[in-house]
Amino acid sequence: MIDDDHPEPLLMVHGITKAFAGVQALKGVDLEVRAAEVHCLLGQNGAGKSTLIKVLSGVYQPDAGVIRWQGDEVSIIHPVFALGLGIATMYQELDVVEGLTIAENIFLGHERASGGMLKVKEANRAARALLVRLGHGNLSPGTEVGRLSAANKQIVSMARALSHDTKLIIMDEPSAVLDSEEVRNLFRVIRELTAQGVAVVYISHRLEEIRQIGDRITVIKDGSSMSVGLSVADTPTADLITLMTGRAVANVFPDRVPVAADAPVLIDVQGLSLRGHFSDVNLSVRAGEIVGLAGLVGSGRSEILETIYGARKASGGRVRVSGVRLTAGSVNDAVRAGIGLAPEERKSQGLILDEQVYRNVTLSTFARFARGGFLDERRERQLALEQMQALELRPADPDRATRTLSGGNQQKVLLARWLLHGTKVLLLDEPTRGVDVGARAEIYALIRRLSAAGTAIILVSSEIEEVIGLADRVLVIGDGEVLTTTDAHAIDERGVLDLVMKGAAA
Amino acid sequence: MSERDGAIAAQSDSHNEAENHPGVLRRIMSGSVGRNLGLVIALVVLVIVGTITAGDRFASYDNFLTIIRFASIIGVISIGLTFVIIAGGIDLSVGSVMGLATVVASLAAVQAAATQSSWILMVLIPLGVGIAAGLVNGIVIAYGNVVAFMATLAMLVGARGLAELISGRRTQIVIETGFLQFTRSSIIGVPLLIWVFLIVAIVAWFLLNRTTFGRRTVAIGGNREASRLAGIRVKRHLVYVYVLSGLTAGIAGIMMLGRTTAGTSTHGGLYELDAIAAVVVGGTLLIGGRGTIVGTVLGVLIFSTLTNVFTQNNLDTSVQSITKGLIIVVAVLLQQRFATRGPSGT
Numbered sequence: 087m088i089d090d091d092h093p094e095p096l097l098m099v100h101g102i103t104k105a106f107a108g109v110q111a112l113k114g115v116d117l118e119v120r121a122a123e124v125h126c127l128l129g130q131n132g133a134g135k136s137t138l139i140k141v142l143s144g145v146y147q148p149d150a151g152v153i154r155w156q157g158d159e160v161s162i163i164h165p166v167f168a169l170g171l172g173i174a175t176m177y178q179e180l181d182v183v184e185g186l187t188i189a190e191n192i193f194l195g196h197e198r199a200s201g202g203m204l205k206v207k208e209a210n211r212a213a214r215a216l217l218v219r220l221g222h223g224n225l226s227p228g229t230e231v232g233r234l235s236a237a238n239k240q241i242v243s244m245a246r247a248l249s250h251d252t253k254l255i256i257m258d259e260p261s262a263v264l265d266s267e268e269v270r271n272l273f274r275v276i277r278e279l280t281a282q283g284v285a286v287v288y289i290s291h292r293l294e295e296i297r298q299i300g301d302r303i304t305v306i307k308d309g310s311s312m313s314v315g316l317s318v319a320d321t322p323t324a325d326l327i328t329l330m331t332g333r334a335v336a337n338v339f340p341d342r343v344p345v346a347a348d349a350p351v352l353i354d355v356q357g358l359s360l361r362g363h364f365s366d367v368n369l370s371v372r373a374g375e376i377v378g379l380a381g382l383v384g385s386g387r388s389e390i391l392e393t394i395y396g397a398r399k400a401s402g403g404r405v406r407v408s409g410v411r412l413t414a415g416s417v418n419d420a421v422r423a424g425i426g427l428a429p430e431e432r433k434s435q436g437l438i439l440d441e442q443v444y445r446n447v448t449l450s451t452f453a454r455f456a457r458g459g460f461l462d463e464r465r466e467r468q469l470a471l472e473q474m475q476a477l478e479l480r481p482a483d484p485d486r487a488t489r490t491l492s493g494g495n496q497q498k499v500l501l502a503r504w505l506l507h508g509t510k511v512l513l514l515d516e517p518t519r520g521v522d523v524g525a526r527a528e529i530y531a532l533i534r535r536l537s538a539a540g541t542a543i544i545l546v547s548s549e550i551e552e553v554i555g556l557a558d559r560v561l562v563i564g565d566g567e568v569l570t571t572t573d574a575h576a577i578d579e580r581g582v583l584d585l586v587m588k589g590a591a592a
Numbered sequence: 593m594s595e596r597d598g599a600i601a602a603q604s605d606s607h608n609e610a611e612n613h614p615g616v617l618r619r620i621m622s623g624s625v626g627r628n629l630g631l632v633i634a635l636v637v638l639v640i641v642g643t644i645t646a647g648d649r650f651a652s653y654d655n656f657l658t659i660i661r662f663a664s665i666i667g668v669i670s671i672g673l674t675f676v677i678i679a680g681g682i683d684l685s686v687g688s689v690m691g692l693a694t695v696v697a698s699l700a701a702v703q704a705a706a707t708q709s710s711w712i713l714m715v716l717i718p719l720g721v722g723i724a725a726g727l728v729n730g731i732v733i734a735y736g737n738v739v740a741f742m743a744t745l746a747m748l749v750g751a752r753g754l755a756e757l758i759s760g761r762r763t764q765i766v767i768e769t770g771f772l773q774f775t776r777s778s779i780i781g782v783p784l785l786i787w788v789f790l791i792v793a794i795v796a797w798f799l800l801n802r803t804t805f806g807r808r809t810v811a812i813g814g815n816r817e818a819s820r821l822a823g824i825r826v827k828r829h830l831v832y833v834y835v836l837s838g839l840t841a842g843i844a845g846i847m848m849l850g851r852t853t854a855g856t857s858t859h860g861g862l863y864e865l866d867a868i869a870a871v872v873v874g875g876t877l878l879i880g881g882r883g884t885i886v887g888t889v890l891g892v893l894i895f896s897t898l899t900n901v902f903t904q905n906n907l908d909t910s911v912q913s914i915t916k917g918l919i920i921v922v923a924v925l926l927q928q929r930f931a932t933r934g935p936s937g938t
Contacts, residue, residue, distance in 0.1 A: 397821060421823030435821055438814035440881060445807070449822040452807050459803045503822070 094157050096121045096254060096285050097142075097173075102151030104137055111137040112148070113309035119254060119287060122280045126296045126318070127289045129306035130330055130549070135289055138306065139256050142287075143175040144168040174247030175256040180239045184232030189213035191231050192246045216245040219282075220275050237268040244275065248284075255279065256287040261295055262384060273299050293323055293587050305329040327580050339555035340534045349373040350408070352542035353425070353511045355394060358403035363389040364566035367403070371511065371542040376533070378545045378557030378574065380582050386566040387546045388430050391513045394544070395427045396420040407511060421450060426504030428497065430515040430546075436500050437488050444470035444484035447502045473502035477532060494518075494525025501532060511542045518552060530556060550579045562586060630926070631874065631890035634919075638897045646904035655900065657783065663896035664789035665690075665847045667889060670867040670874075671796045672840025674888045675833050677871050678800070680813040680880025681733065681740040683837045685747035686844075687863030689725040691856070692755040693718035693845030698764035698855025701771070711770040718845035725751060726838020730831030748864065755857035763856040766849055775850025785847050792843065797885045809833060813880025869916070870895055873923040894919070 099117040103110070112134050119125045129135050140146045142153070144162040153160055155171055162168050168175070182191050189209045190197075198209040213227035222241050225234075231242055240260060247255050257276075261269045276286055276299055290296060296303060300318040304311055305326065312329040349372040359365040364386035371377045379387045392398045394405050399415030406412070407423040429435035437446050447470040448455070455466040467484050474482050479491075479498045488499060497517055504512055517533065518526045533556060537543050547553050553560055554574050562569045562577075564586045642650040649655065669686045676683045697717040701710045725747060732743045766772060777784050800806035808829045811819045820826045841860075848859050874891030876883025895916065902912040 395821070417820060418823050418825055427821055429821055434815070435817050437818055438811055438881065441810070441814055445811075449811060449819065449824070453804045456804045459805060460798075461802055461804060461807060463802075 095119060095154075096156060098152075098154035099138075099142070100152045100154075102138065102141055102148045102153070104141060104146060104148050111309055112141070114151070115306060115309070115311045116314045117304050117311065118315050119285050120302075121253070121285050122283045123301040124276060124280060124286045124288050124299050125315070126300035126303045127287055127306065128293075128296060128303055128326060128330060133306045133330075134309040135306055136258065137309075139175060139258055139287075139289070142168070142173060142256060144173075169250045169252075172251055172253035173256065174250055174252045174254070176240070176243050176247060176258060176260060178258045178262060180236070180243050182231045182239050182242055185230065187228050187230055188217070188225060188234075188242050188245075189227035191242050192216060192227075192249050194246065196249070212249070213245065216248050217241070219248065219278070220245055221271075221278060222275075235268075237264050237271065240264070240272070241275070248279075252284060254285045254287065256289075258289050260288070261290055261292065269295065293326060297323075327583055330583075340531050342558065343374065343534070343538045345372055345375045345558060349375065349540075352408055353394075353544075354406045354409075356404055356406075358390070358393060358405065359401050360386075360389055360393045360398055361401040363398075364393075364563070365402075367561075367568055369544075369561060369568075369571075371544060373510075373540045373542055374537055375559070376537050376543040376545055376557045378547070378553035378560045379563055380547070380550050380553040380560055380586070381563030382586050383548055385563045385586065387563050388515050389566075390563070391427065391515050391544060391546055392429075394420075395425055395513055397427070421507070424508065424510035425513065426450070426507060426509035426511070427513045428500040428504070428515060428517060430519065432493070432496055432500065432520070437496060439489040440487055442485045443474070443479075443488050443491065443499060446488050446499050447473055447484075447506060450503055450507045469506060470502070473506050474498075476505070477502050478528070492525065493520035494529060497521060497529055498532070501536070505536070509541065511544070512536060513544050513546075515546045516548065517545070518547070518549070550582045554579060554582070628875065628884065628886050628890060631887060631894065635890060635894050635897060638894060638901060642897065642901040642904065646901065650901065650904050655904075657786065659896050659900045660786050660789070660893070661783050662899065663892045664785040665844045665851070666863060666866050666870065666896075667789045667892040668792045668840050668844045668847065669863055670870045670888050670892050671792055671885060672837040673864075673867045674796070674871050674874070674876055674883055674885060675800065675809055676740075676837045677868075677876050677878060678813045678880055678883040679809045679830060679833045680816060681830065681833065682744060682868070682878075683729065683834060684741065684744040684864045685725060685729060685751055686837060686841045686867055687860035688748045688752040688755070689722055689838055689841040690718075690845045690848060690860040690863065691858065692725070692751040693721040693842050694849050694855035694859045695755040695759045695764065695857055696721050696855075697845065697849055698766050699758065701766055701768050702764060710768050711774070714766070714768060714771045714849065715846055718849070719839060719842040722838040722840070722842025722845065723835055724838070725841070726835035727831065729838065730834030733834065734827040734830040752857060759855070759857050761857060763854050766853050766855065772850065772853060775846070785851060788843065788847060792840065793885060793889050800885055805829075805832070810881060813877075813882070815881070866895065869920050872927070873920060875923075875927065877927065 095118045097117070097119040099115065102112050102115045104112040115134065115138055117138070127135050127138070137146065141148050142162065144165040144167050147161070147163065153162060160171065162171070162173070183194065186194070189206075192213045193209050198205045198212065210227040214223065217223055217225050217227070220241055222238070225238060225241065231239060234242065244255070260272060264272060276288070279286060288296070288299060297318060302315045303313070303318055303321065303326065304315060305313045307330060351370045351372050354370040356368055358367040367390055369377060379390060381387050389398060393400050396412065396415050396417045396419060404411055407425060410423060412423055413419045433439060438449070444467045445452070448466050452461060452466060455462045455469075471482065471484050474484065477498045479495050479502065488496065491499065514533065518529055521529060533543065533545070545553060545557055554577065557574045559571065560574050560577055560582070561571050562582055562585045569585050639651075669690065673683055673686055697714050700717050701714050729744055729747050732738050733740045736743070775784055779787055800809065808819070808824055811824060812826055812829060816826060844860075849855060852859070870891035871883070871888050872878060872891075873894065874884065874887030874889070876887060898915060898919070899912060902909070
């Protein structure tokens with residue numbers, strides 16, 4: 087893979103695999119980074135980028151594979167070991183301590199001190215030198231980090247990475263929190279770093295950014311590297327999208343049932359807005375119809391669902407269920423009107439993990455099994471069990487702790503909850519996240535079955551394929567705007583990606 | 593029946609001392625029945641120690657009644673607090689709200705001494721004070737989004753100050769004979785205070801385990817966001833839970849008035865700490881989502897038995913405090929080890 091006229095690469099990664107609890111996150115990844123280059127890592131959500139980064143930064147140990155650093159085989163056993171080698175990582179969630187100053191953050195964990203006494207002046211001087219190196223000499227080392235913008239926090243994080251003798255900085259979607267002006271500034275900083283010989287691994291799914299800043303690209307899909315070190319200049323965008331998406335998809339999506347022409351509109355959303363997240367969303371869903379929202383993480387998809395549901399209070403617009411207008415910001419109102427939400431973060435937002443399964447199934451309905459406040463638990467368990475059996479939830483043991491179920495079965499607990507409630511409108515946010523491949527087909531079939539039975543469904547997924555495969559109509563969302571509304575068969579994965587990437591680059 | 597087998601096995605094992613301990617403890621502590629079983633064993637061990645060291649002075653019917661009577665006031669407070677902690681909150685104001693309730697009630701009794709109605713007043717006023725304080729706590733916490741620790745700490749300080757202000761720091765002796773006769777009466781040889789404790793415990797058990805109120809409390813403590821997204825009115829329910837805690841503090845106020853025949857702003861000092869200790873030792877998770885009334889009652893009884901054993905042996909109260917501290921630490925350590933096992937119940 088290495089051209090003869092190029093020197094020994096800084097980092098060589100070959101055949102890395104990593105599995106978590108039976109899920110193969112990395113199936114064999116190769117990567118080769120040269121000194122002073124910007125190497126882009128491209129891939130869809132869940133492709134394995136984050137896992138790879140954590141292997142390189144010593145957070146995870148690979149199950150198999152070889153890592154060579156400056157020609158020598160190494161095993162990166164610990165994050166501190168990675169720093170010692172000269173590999174620093176800037177994670178997506180900025181890991182700065184808001185209450186400390188810029189200088190204190192930069193030298194966090196390797197404070198400038200003698201005999202336990204901090205050398206504040208020396209630290210400030212060294213911090214200033216690093217900031218100047220990053221072209222941000224205007225930042226004062228004594229400023230509290232909590233008062234900085236996201237962009238400047240990122241500079242602090244970068245300065246910290248450089249405060250070790252760093253030869254490689256891994257940046258995990260650094261542009262996600264920045265506006266376009268700040269992104270330009272970030273690129274200027276990156277160019278200065280590479281000019282000083284530092285290599286950068288740059289992760290993004292914004293193709294336009296990669297065109298601007300990248301030297302070479304490695305594409306990762308489904309835990310494998312599809313290409314290693316393609317030249318950015320010589321690879322057309324179309325090829326990259328094919329590499330990212332072109333998997334041989336088994337036809338796991340069940341056939342569509344045409345929506346009856348006279349099916350009533352169950353939910354109607356007009357001009358819905360949430361300040362700072364999205365604006366003027368219009369959609370309506372009929373009985374038996376599935377409407378999908380496609381877009382990147384952070385495009386406002388989940389916020390739209392949560393606002394329809396009342397979990398966030400809309401700043402404008404209205405939601406009607408079967409013609410009845412809902413009170414903005416009232417989940418209780420939405421639930422009573424017949425809306426159910428299966429939230430994105432199933433474990434933290436959907437389930438009480440230590441409780442028995444049946445109590446999670448009846449979480450929205452248990453009051454029905456009470457007379458004068460006293461619960462009829464036998465009937466409650468019985469009806470919960472019936473729903474569990476109808477959804478083929480395994481094991482069909484109502485008394486088991488919900489924590490012990492697999493992701494797919496936990497998702498079924500949520501679906502059972504809303505079926506028991508008699509929900510007319512179901513909002514599904516990432517219904518197959520953390521669900522293994524086999525169980526996915528089952529969840530898909532279930533969603534179809536619910537829809538065929540007359541439920542109106544709004545589906546959000548970061549897997550575009552899933553949205554197109556399941557939905558009757560698709561709304562493409564970019565930066566809080568509905569970019570387009572189309573029939574699902576009139577658009578494909580590439581079409582959606584084209585739209586959202588154009589939107590994101592603008 | 594298997595629990596009883598477990599109890600016998602565990603008891604005989606516990607004579608085998610240290611090397612068997614981890615295995616035995618693991619078996620005892622896994623599951624909620626087992627957790628209460630561990631408390632029963634601790635209580636039995638205390639009773640055995642008391643009987644050996646103090647003989648008949650300890651092991652008599654009268655002394656056992658004394659132990660339970662001693663436990664009853666803090667017990668009622670702890671039961672209310674159990675709901676708050678299961679719901680994921682904390683109420684530091686219970687002791688000082690109880691003190692305020694005694695002050696207001698005893699002053700009202702003096703004002704109304706001439707009238708016939710004061711007997712009823714002395715029951716209703718503490719309840720009213722408790723409910724009002726709980727309402728304030730609940731609204732500030734649920735709707736004001738103030739951290740429960742701080743909101744109830746403010747109530748602790750504020751209620752104590754208010755009690756001092758309106759009593760002029762004077763102790764008010766209750767002379768209402770009807771009230772005193774009632775609160776100091778016995779039914780089939782058991783003092784009324786114990787009956788109140790028993791009834792509160794039974795009602796609370798039903799409330800927690802058999803009603804929608806209890807289910808909501810456990811659900812909110814187990815996962816507040818999931819409960820909210822399931823359509824439960826979390827904020828409103830939290831207010832009810834703090835009102836319940838205030839109500840039990842009010843009931844404790846009535847009991848305190850009866851037992852001491854006096855209302856004073858110093859009543860209930862540091863009761864919040866004793867109550868929290870009893871609830872936590874009783875197996876309720878401080879992070880919420882799981883807890884039992886039976887456990888709390890056992891926790892209270894363990895501490896009052898411990899106090900009794902020390903008193904009967906004329907031992908230093910400082911040593912007693914150290915022992916209490918050890919019990920709390922051991923209970924929490926065990927809780928952490930076994931916290932994620934088994935569903936909640938009883």
